[in-house]
Amino acid sequence: MDLLKEKILQHSLVLSDEVLKVDSFLNHQIDPELMKNIGIEFANRFKNEGVTKVITLESSGIAPALFSALFLEVPLIFARKRKSLTMQDELLTCEVYSFTKQITSVISISKKYLNKSDKILIIDDFLANGQAALGLVELCKQAGAFVVGAGIVIEKSFQNGRDTLKEKGIRVESLAQIASLEDGKITFLN
Amino acid sequence: MDLLKEKILQHSLVLSDEVLKVDSFLNHQIDPELMKNIGIEFANRFKNEGVTKVITLESSGIAPALFSALFLEVPLIFARKRKSLTMQDELLTCEVYSFTKQITSVISISKKYLNKSDKILIIDDFLANGQAALGLVELCKQAGAFVVGAGIVIEKSFQNGRDTLKEKGIRVESLAQIASLEDGKITFLN
Numbered sequence: 001m002d003l004l005k006e007k008i009l010q011h012s013l014v015l016s017d018e019v020l021k022v023d024s025f026l027n028h029q030i031d032p033e034l035m036k037n038i039g040i041e042f043a044n045r046f047k048n049e050g051v052t053k054v055i056t057l058e059s060s061g062i063a064p065a066l067f068s069a070l071f072l073e074v075p076l077i078f079a080r081k082r083k084s085l086t087m088q089d090e091l092l093t094c095e096v097y098s099f100t101k102q103i104t105s106v107i108s109i110s111k112k113y114l115n116k117s118d119k120i121l122i123i124d125d126f127l128a129n130g131q132a133a134l135g136l137v138e139l140c141k142q143a144g145a146f147v148v149g150a151g152i153v154i155e156k157s158f159q160n161g162r163d164t165l166k167e168k169g170i171r172v173e174s175l176a177q178i179a180s181l182e183d184g185k186i187t188f189l190n
Numbered sequence: 191m192d193l194l195k196e197k198i199l200q201h202s203l204v205l206s207d208e209v210l211k212v213d214s215f216l217n218h219q220i221d222p223e224l225m226k227n228i229g230i231e232f233a234n235r236f237k238n239e240g241v242t243k244v245i246t247l248e249s250s251g252i253a254p255a256l257f258s259a260l261f262l263e264v265p266l267i268f269a270r271k272r273k274s275l276t277m278q279d280e281l282l283t284c285e286v287y288s289f290t291k292q293i294t295s296v297i298s299i300s301k302k303y304l305n306k307s308d309k310i311l312i313i314d315d316f317l318a319n320g321q322a323a324l325g326l327v328e329l330c331k332q333a334g335a336f337v338v339g340a341g342i343v344i345e346k347s348f349q350n351g352r353d354t355l356k357e358k359g360i361r362v363e364s365l366a367q368i369a370s371l372e373d374g375k376i377t378f379l380n
Contacts, residue, residue: 025265029265029300029303030259030265030267031265032256032260032265032266033260035256036260058249059248059249059252059268062252062253063256066220066252066253069222070223070226073223075219075221076253077218077219077220078218078220080218080249110219113214113218113219
């Protein structure tokens with residue numbers, strides 16, 4: 001997606017060989033028009049899959065996922081990393097390990113919002129080692145829901161997230177694939 | 191906003207005299223079309239204020255705030271409750287006490303995204319005691335930015351949030367004002 005790649009080149013910062021900072025348009029400050037275009041792109045790529053719900057993980061996944069859900073005309077569910085005061089229902093839960101933060105967190109979705117008739121599109125802002133996306137796949141599996149694929153805004157293709165998801169049979173669509181961040185330079189895969 | 195009130199009547203749950211559960215369309219599962227209409231409504235109410243940025247607090251504020259920012263054609267910034275790995279900049283920070291959770295958390299926005307030329311619209315999903323909104327007002331004050339007002343999706347008018355914000359000179363626009371949740375019944379203010 002050229003619009004996104006241009007934004008990454010112009011407005012992101014390479015913090016290390018592994019960490020790209022995109023908090024000027026995706027992770028902290030958000031460009032709503034770009035998110036709309038991202039939503040249109042994901043909706044277009046998955047429009048023939050019979051998607052019934054989009055799911056993502058709070059907080060950075062919400063913006064791209066919301067527009068994807070809007071254009072697919074389905075609800076969005078965001079998995080929580082912390083338990084909400086009003087979430088007294090039975091929960092689908094899964095532990096997710098973050099390699100970058102080196103912490104394990106428990107993500108959850110209320111059982112009543114996912115069921116075996118659902119066809120789920122997973123949306124997330126980043127794909128690195130794939131642990132967050134795998135956690136969302138696991139929640140779908142617990143509910144018996146079918147995962148039609150994962151839509152990723154920025155894939156760090158030098159990490160193993162894509163392979164990990166593909167081994168599980170998950171279709172991965174990434175809008176920007178980064179081959180390398182070495183020497184402070186952003187190189188796209190294609 | 192009639193569409194929202196109908197949704198609240200049909201799809202929310204009264205958990206106690208003080209707690210309304212709206213996780214079927216706002217706080218966990220999200221109705222994107224409703225959020226779009228909420229964004230149009232807020233943009234319309236604040237369109238003559240020269241808003242330069244919309245700010246909110248992760249996570250439940252992001253959806254209504256994103257559409258408000260889209261239709262006002264300005265960026266959205268979401269304040270974080272936890273520090274991000276890539277947030278190495280200087281931060282505006284403020285402690286926010288939650289009466290319902292009985293915990294104090296530190297919210298933050300990077301200094302580089304708020305400055306004294308900004309005219310800020312604050313958007314949040316709920317207004318109860320006003321502590322979250324006051325925290326966002328405080329971050330704006332630290333940056334020297336002007337707050338044009340606060341757009342609230344659901345105001346619990348039996349709590350003192352509106353008065354607290356108005357004492358600070360903040361214009362408050364709420365799309366649904368709940369007068370009472372007593373006896374498991376939702377009563378709107380008007």
